[in-house]
Amino acid sequence: MITFAETDDLIRRAAPRYNAHILEFGSPEASAVRSMLEVAGKLIPTLHGPVSTVLGELSKWSFTLPMPGDRVQIYLSESGSRDPVTKLATAMHELCHAHQCNKAGSDAQAAVNYLGSEELRAKLEADAKACNVFVRYILTGEVPSSTSAVSGLGADLYHIDGPELEFAAQIAAVHIDTMLGGECPPLDVAQTFLELVRKHYPEKIAVPSFR
Secondary structure, X not given: OOOHHHHHHHXXXXXXXXXXXXXXXXXXXXHHHHHHHHHHHHHOXXXXXXXXXXXXXXXXXXXXXXXXXHEEEEEEOOHHHOOHHHHHHHHHHHHHHHHHHHHHOOHXXXXXXXXXXXXXXXXXXXXXXXXXXXXXXXXXXXXXXXXXXXXXXXXXXXXOOHHHHHHHXXXXXXXXXXXXXXXXXXXXXXXXXXXXXXXXXHHHOOXXXXX
16 A cells, blocks of 8 residues: 555655645645635635635645646645545645646636536536546555545535536546546546656556556
8 A cells, every 4th residue: 555655755746747836734834725715715706605615624625726827726634635545646636626727827717717617617526536536546446436436526615516416427437437448537637647656656556457
């Protein structure tokens, strides 16, 4: 099983590719997270609802926040870092969001893309969930279902339900079929993770076809 030290090493190697800076629950820097979120909620009114939800449970929610200058801030929660596999899966999930922010071209546009369309939000979250699932699959051999992969998207934070939740499950199902077929999902962060774990910790790969 992968260790925390190995997980942290892979995260450090991956984060710069997506202009991402990572704060962890309990770290000295994490004390700035609340202030950072409050400012974001004031500057971008459409973020007010999600920000309020996250502020209420900072130990539970990990999140990605686009920043000026094409930078991205990622916060890893206590719950999202409870064991090495969960921490790495959570980090790759959030780095997938960082990549989405990079592609949007600006912090404001990233927020508009995410909050302006429930269908687009469902796709962005399904892709990020697929990165999370892929990490777990590679490291544990655990085979997920598309329903379980997106089950958390019904939470208040995401505001995804009904047809959009089903849409997210369909996207996740395609990614899961791809990985079960022995191929990496066509997601940049999933490909980065596979490249790095193959290069630095190949013995941690639990699925023979991906070694």
